[in-house]
Amino acid sequence: MIKIKKDKLWKNTIKIAKRKIPFYIIPQSIDDIVTVIKKAESENKRIKAVGSGHSFSDVALPKEYLVNLKKINKALKLPSFLRDTNQLLVHVEAGMTIQKFNKIMDKKEGLCITNMGGIDEQTLAGAISTGTHGTGMDLPSLPGLVRSILLVTIGGKKLRIEPENGISDPNKHDEKDVELKQNDQLFYSALVNLGCFGIVYSYILGMERMYYLKESKECFKWKDIKPKLEDRSLFYEADGKTPIRGVMVQVNPYKNEEKGDNTVIVVKHRILKGKPKRNLNDRKRNWLSTIFGNPPLAPLSIRFIRKKLLNKPEKLPRLLDQSLRSLKDSSYENKGYKVLYQGIEYVKVRAYDSEFAFDISGDKNNYIVAIEKMFQRAEENKQKGIYQSSPMGIRFVDKSPAYLSPEFGKKVAYIDVPFVLGTPKSDDFLMEYQEIMTKEGGIPHWGKINTILNGKPELIRKYYPELAKWEEVFRDLNRNQTFSNDFSDRLNLGFISIDQKEPLII
């Protein structure tokens, strides 16, 4: 018997998306997931899986049945029906947090995740389903790690989904009640599925042996970094040939009052050969930012920023400069996943952001145009007493084969514009930034604030050349709209490519 809690309030971390949910379920097994999907279907009700609720948009907001996968979080044995491959593979339940995943991979397997976002509280399924990314021009976002998906879908059917010639040997496949589907359209649709195809129970992921990274954070002026972004030399070591694994840029949208240029911090991750011999300085990140970015002192930082926001907003540009400079750090060396984790989770979940991906294939650099237009807008708004309350981030990601990934088929630069919650007029300001980024060809992250998409199906059609294939899968696995929600209704997902004029359901 599955326990069903009634009328329980669910909210995402920043409490923008929230609702009292009639039926709240925490399944303990795949069979529970099958049962609850069948039950919702028989009652003609909607059902949605949620992860850690770390999406700022309402992409995860359920309506009738909520399935919280926090107990579906174990490491599994690799199945015996896999083909011989030289890949390092692991098999895990989809509700595991990235934090737990990284610990298990390190302690039990000696393996490390190739790349991840700046925090690790998300679940694997939640992060993969919205295309969560980190930074690294030649590194994939999270969907790029997936080799096999076990999805429970319409009718409680269990599908093992892989690309053609996937890792399972069809002649050996012997999973009870599971149909093996090795089909490119299905696989590349199911990677970034926005929870619309059913409930992912588990993944088989490709991993790397444990590796080490060295991170350095250095301050510059925007005018000195911009040419290096334009000619891409920022992504190479001093020899001009060796690519740097990960580069991230954080920039103050406001000019420094004394020096007259926007301050930038550039974060670089270089691979270390073998385990480093670390001195004291290499072992920790900059102590000031660590102390004030994490509990117990982080609440003070947030209170301080909010006080400034309300009482002396004109001090914000200088505060942003100070906060960027406080991140400076000559060297932090550690296991890969520990360096990829940027932390400051406490502060970050008290902020929200929009994030847009820009094509950087060939010599395209529209993202630089967009960022400079946003600097200009920040200055204009400053004159009206309206301020941005956090530095902007720029990260770089390799192309993805996932149909609904913003980096489908092209390398991209992501621009991320966060605001501390409670910043006056931040919704309007964020919309202005979304408009600027859209005009320059940016594509919004599904899990961040993407209100620009509302009522604009033509944008989604333009962004995703394989949308029609994704929507075909949507209309097959979600034909009764069981796995839809307000978000997918509002964007008319499933029907944009066939030009249906009216949203199907509400």
Ligand SMILES: Cc1cc2nc3c(=O)[nH]c(=O)nc-3n(C[C@H](O)[C@H](O)[C@H](O)COP(=O)(O)OP(=O)(O)OC[C@H]3O[C@@H](n4cnc5c(N)ncnc54)[C@H](O)[C@@H]3O)c2cc1C
């Ligand atoms: C502080 C903070 C930092 C962040 N940093 C980054 C970053 O560095 N890079 C980046 O790209 N993003 C980042 N994000 C965004 C975040 O990674 C994504 O929004 C991610 O989807 C959140 O994962 P979650 O587990 O909380 O999933 P949720 O938000 O709960 O759900 C996301 C989607 O996944 C679906 N889903 C969840 N579980 C399943 C399942 N088992 N089966 C099917 N569908 C499922 C839900 O239905 C929903 O559509 C950040 C967010 C926060 C709050």
